[in-house]
Amino acid sequence: MSGVDEDVIAWRRHLHRNPEVSFEEHETSAFVASTLEQLGVEVSRPTGTSVLGRLRGDASGPVVALRADIDALPIHEDSGVEFASQRPGAMHACGHDGHTAMLLGAAKTLAAEGVPHGEVRFIFQHGEELAPGGAREMIEAGVMEGVDFVYGCHLWTPLAYGKVTAVAGDWMAAADFFEITITGRGGHAGLPHTAVDTVACAAELVGALQHIVARRIDPLQPAVVTIGSFHAGDAPNVIPGEARLAGTARSFDPDVRGLIPKLMEEIGHGVCAAHGASFELRYVYGYKPVVNDAAATELVRSVVRDELVDLDPIMGGDDFSAYQAEAPGCYAFVGAGGEYPHHHPRFVIDERALKIGTRLHVDVARRVLG
Ligand SMILES: [Zn+2]
Ligand SMILES: [Zn+2]
Incomplete structure (x- = not known):
């Protein structure tokens, strides 16, 4: 396992131990901001509990935004994992700890190799689990200005580890x-x-x-x-x-x-x-429905290797849709096969999925930047 993949697991476990519910992600956002700074990424704070990271090339070019949600749920964890929540009544039971860690991993890889032209923007969004959601506030703060392409992914336990889905058109309700x-x-x-x-x-x-x-x-x-x-x-x-x-x-x-x-x-x-x-x-x-742009989805599908499967749309919702109103985008699901559904006190993910999700962020950014 490479250094980045080990870091992603360690970051994810740290976040899992220390969950913060929607709009209260103070320590989580501080952790993300300091980690990005150590990686050499330009950091700003669009709202009190969110973080924007930027890697800018010397020449102009496309701007790609990669988004992760960072909030936990008001659920008391009963998963039995050794890195279980240390906060009674709060739990990362939707996998957003993994989303945050994967995007940090992508930032590490992309910061190390450098962005030749254009820009990669890392959106660490607060408050996805609580309407009206954090995406709206981040967009009002300008995080999508000039963005040509927006990508995000959700870990998904009903989908087996090793599978990825990116479907054009109606995707989430x-x-x-x-x-x-x-x-x-x-x-x-x-x-x-x-x-x-x-x-x-x-x-x-x-x-x-x-x-x-x-x-x-x-x-x-x-x-x-x-x-x-x-x-x-x-x-x-x-x-x-x-x-x-x-x-x-x-x-x-x-x-x-x-x-x-x-x-x-x-x-x-x-x-x-x-x-x-x-x-x-x-x-x-x-939240508006998540509707994946056809061309954006085709680009995402082109960087998925043997993992691609097609699923029917789901009736879950996500405020990723707010970004898609600003730029063409695709929201993909990464299989994290587990026994319990999202939002369950015994929710666990297959951590091997983190490596796939991290790689997808990096490959999508590289492909958009050409
Ligand atoms: Zn959720
Ligand atoms: Zn979620």
């Missing part, structure tokens, strides 16, 4: 978020006829909302409506006067995306009215 408040009338649990039961109403609504995808949207259009949070009441003998639900909606097609909140309003008001309760929806449009 639009990710929107919502909160629902159901208001009834609290009361005695033994005298339900004197109250308006928000728990029974909310329970019915969770089921009814599934009719949006099952019955109201074209079955050939991908869509998801998930309730991830359901809160009501504190006592077994009290009917609570309020119930709160929260969740996420995923889609690709803009018409489907616009239809989902309209149908939620229609069904929500209908179900609640049927039980004498009232309904209120707060709906926030989150």
Whole structure:
């Protein structure tokens, strides 16, 4: 194993031990900044917890941006690895520790060989896991100015180690978020006829909302409506006067995306009215879909060797899409084969994948710079 690959594993394990959740990546970004400085990369801080590295050639030429997200999740780690999180309630359970380390590894290689012309920009982005996401802030701070090509990759445990996918067109869904408040009338649990039961109403609504995808949207259009949070009441003998639900909606097609909140309003008001309760929806449009540019994807595919496989698009979301609104780009997935899904307390990656991801960053940059 080369020195860079050993460094990448060591950096990744350090970050894994010391996770910081979205928008709180103070030590993580300081670690990235000091590592880049030691490598001879020009460093700036677009926001309080993000880092931009730049390698500029003497002559003008293409500008390629390579992006890694650096944030962890509010999950308590139960993976059993010896470099497990030392911070209760925080965990790198999506592989962003690996993304950060791989991009540092690419910076080391590219800094050592030098950039003859043009520029390589290393975007270490905060807050990917929490809408509205860190990409927006970094773009507002100017990190994409003059960029001709943007590339990023995500480690992906459902994909076996040794496989890489880079697919043109729709790749990751639009990710929107919502909160629902159901208001009834609290009361005695033994005298339900004197109250308006928000728990029974909310329970019915969770089921009814599934009719949006099952019955109201074209079955050939991908869509998801998930309730991830359901809160009501504190006592077994009290009917609570309020119930709160929260969740996420995923889609690709803009018409489907616009239809989902309209149908939620229609069904929500209908179900609640049927039980004498009232309904209120707060709906926030989150990340746009990740749509890979055809030419950019072809370039990425040309540097993948025997590893290339094609996958169907996925309903996960990523604010990499914000960069793709600024320059043609491709978001690739690198197989990191593991037993548990992303965002699981037992999530582990196959660390051999780090070498592939590091090499891809370097090869994409070299290819764009010609
Ligand atoms: Zn994630
Ligand atoms: Zn992720």
